[in-house]
Amino acid sequence: xxxxxxxAHGLEVSAQGLGCMGMSEFYGTTNDAEAxxxxxxxxxxxxxxxxxxxxxxPFTNERLLGRAxxxxxxxVVIATKFGNQRNxxxxxxxxxxxxxxxxxxxxxxxxxxxxxxxxxxxQHRVDPATPIEETVGAMxxxxxxxxxxxxxxxxxxxxxxxxxxxxxxxSALQTxxxxxxxxPEREILPTTRExxxxxxxxxxxxxxxxxxxxxxxxDLEGSDFRRNNPRFQEGNLEQNLAMIxxxxxxxxxxxxxxxxxxxxxxxxxxxxxxxxxxxxxxRYVEQNAAAQAVVLSESDLSQLAEAFPVGATAGERYPxxxxxxx
Numbered sequence: 001x002x003x004x005x006x007x008a009h010g011l012e013v014s015a016q017g018l019g020c021m022g023m024s025e026f027y028g029t030t031n032d033a034e035a036x037x038x039x040x041x042x043x044x045x046x047x048x049x050x051x052x053x054x055x056x057x058p059f060t061n062e063r064l065l066g067r068a069x070x071x072x073x074x075x076v077v078i079a080t081k082f083g084n085q086r087n088x089x090x091x092x093x094x095x096x097x098x099x100x101x102x103x104x105x106x107x108x109x110x111x112x113x114x115x116x117x118x119x120x121x122x123q124h125r126v127d128p129a130t131p132i133e134e135t136v137g138a139m140x141x142x143x144x145x146x147x148x149x150x151x152x153x154x155x156x157x158x159x160x161x162x163x164x165x166x167x168x169x170x171s172a173l174q175t176x177x178x179x180x181x182x183x184p185e186r187e188i189l190p191t192t193r194e195x196x197x198x199x200x201x202x203x204x205x206x207x208x209x210x211x212x213x214x215x216x217x218x219d220l221e222g223s224d225f226r227r228n229n230p231r232f233q234e235g236n237l238e239q240n241l242a243m244i245x246x247x248x249x250x251x252x253x254x255x256x257x258x259x260x261x262x263x264x265x266x267x268x269x270x271x272x273x274x275x276x277x278x279x280x281x282x283r284y285v286e287q288n289a290a291a292q293a294v295v296l297s298e299s300d301l302s303q304l305a306e307a308f309p310v311g312a313t314a315g316e317r318y319p320x321x322x323x324x325x326x
Contacts, residue, residue, distance in 0.1 A: 001046030002292060004274050006198025007171030011120065011150045013077050015267060016292060017049030018042045018285065019202060019278030024061035025090075027208075027280070028221035032064055034281060039068040041282045043075060045289040051174075051202070051276045053081035053124055054109050058090055062112035070114060079172075079200075080109050081124035081154060095323060097127030099138035106142050122152035122174060126326035132156075132163050140168035152200070155324050158191040170197050176317055177201035177273075179210060179247065179262055179308040180231075180240060186310065193272060201266050204275040206313075207231075209240060210262040212248050230315030239314040246307035256294050259284075263291035265304050 002015040021027075023035035039050065050069065052061045062080060069076055082105035085093040096105075102123075109118060121142065123135055142148040152172040153164055164170055173192050177184050181203065192199050205211055207226055214220065217232055226232045231240055244258070251258045259277075266275050277288045296304075318324060 001048075001289065003048075004198075004271055006120075006200070006272075006274060007150065007169065008196040009150065009169055009171055011077070011171045011198070013049035013274055014047045015274055016047060016263065016289060017051055017077075017079075017200070017274055017276040018047050019276040020050060020052045020061055020065055021056045022278045023280040024057040024064060026056075026225045027278075028224045030280065035064060036068040038280060038282050038285050039065065042285050042289070043072060045286065047285075047289065048075060049077045049079060049274065049276065051079045051200075052113075053084070053122075054105060054112070055081070055084040055086050055124065058086040058088065059112060062109055066113040066115065073115065077119040078113060078115060079120035079122065079152070080113065080118055081122040081152075082106065082109065083124040083127065095125050095127045095129075097123060097130035097132070097135035099134050102135060102138035103142065106147055110147060117146060118148045120150045120152050120172060121148040122154045122172070123156075124154050125323050126153070126156050126160055128326055132160050133167050136164045136167040136170075143168065154202075155326075157326055158187045160326060161188075161191055161195065161197070165195050165197065170195070172198045172200050172274075174200040174202055174276075176203045177266060178204045178206045179265055179304060180206045180243065180313040181317060182308065182310040189270075193270075199270070199273045201273055201275045203278070204266045205259050205262055205277050210244060210247060210258055212244060212251075212258040215241065228319055229317075230319060231313060231317070233315060236315035243308055243312065247304065250300060250304060254294065254296075254300075256291075257287060259287060260291035260294050261296070261300075261304070263288060264294040264296050265301065267292070268296055268301060 150171040154174040251261045
């Protein structure tokens, strides 16, 4: 597995990481044993970056990851997030970026993960009620205390990224990026590249749509959050599937799966980009990791870019976009 640098301050990770969210929530039924096996297989395949958040579960995903990685601490980079505040029953409290909350959230994550230090600590969403300088200032104190190694932001707007980076170096900006979510190319990627910040692409498979396995809404389990996602709704889904047919044609010509082509496309957009496709099954982490061996020609890249123009995907990324890109 190739490695890439995130930011300019020493953080180096596998070019493809593992998103662990779906192992505990949001994507239908879960199975902790299969999830642990998936994490262990990822390690065998050379994946070193494991992405979680305190809100996943809520709170159970960090514990799952901590148990699975026990005994492998020196091999991995653990990334977690704070800021999306939930109750134990999963109900929503709100976004919290206040300094005292940052510190208490970090202590709680350290305990759940069973580690002494978090390698990469993200603000999950920007708190519109708290100046970013206060939030990142508290995060910087965690670095000084040895509780956190590197800082990150998730779904932050260019101006916010600049203000945060002026307080303490930001190593990674995590945002949704894939063939059907190319918006970061407009302003986010130019900003991170100017500042020397690495880019972590979550949902690089379009929340599973780019695998080609989802043909209709009923292909999703009843508890799957995508059933309420605008891009999977009637009318939007049909339009989006038409674009995915082009992806499937390229995959067939390359003797690869659509997901492998989609991942290879994101990876080819720059060595400052790391993907974190999420899965809860061994066979899919194996399939995803194999995408690192897929080589796309300039013609392939152009064909895919033309098939998925910026802004062409029907429907918003979330039902409520008010908490995104502040």
